[in-house]
Amino acid sequence: MATNERVFRMPFAGVYPMYLQKAARKGRSTDEVDAVIRWLTGYDAAQLQAHVDAKTDLQGFFAQAPAAEANAAKVTGVVCGVRVEAVEDPLMRQIRAMDKLVDELAKGKALEKILR
Template sequence: MTERTERVFAMPLASVYPHYVAKAEKKGRTAAEVDEIISWLTGYDEAGLRRVLDDQVDFATFFAAAPAMNPNAALITGSICGYRIQDIEDPLMRQIRCLDKLVDELAKGKAMDKILRG
């Protein structure tokens, strides 16, 4: 594992979450939609997500403690940050990039049922 990868895993979700929301809002989407995506992917409810954000939980712990990773997350493909999601070998990095990809799709105006692989 590289030092950069370890830094990403140790980064609190709360440090990235405002960027997810800002990206969505800049394109006319909402924080509630970002929360819905996170909930769909991880199984966290609203209270659980707030607790994770308030407690500055890092990405590694956030995904390890996720109540129920969505089995349809395997349907998330494509590129994000120059990496093809389906080619990322590290499971945690793949989960992080899946979340990035879902927020990116939201910001690009994709319909929520398509984002949530419905």
């Protein structure tokens, strides 16, 4: 559990640039990364930027999400050696789902297919 708590306290502003870099290396845009994150959380562009600026931790980022996507449960597969659908902690599952969506984007999957 200590590892989870450490991850939960990580600022979204620390993770977000890594998502952007990963996607950019594969020719994907910031707008596409933002679209994936906004789909998952319900944030609009201004709200997303506000969380980056405020350095909101991941726990707060997901807790304050205006509308968790109902289809987020359909995000399955392996990311960082972890099967997303097998993660029991709801917050960690949301974090892994976000990782998986950005991973799919970086692997060239069409945005329309990512946004189940």
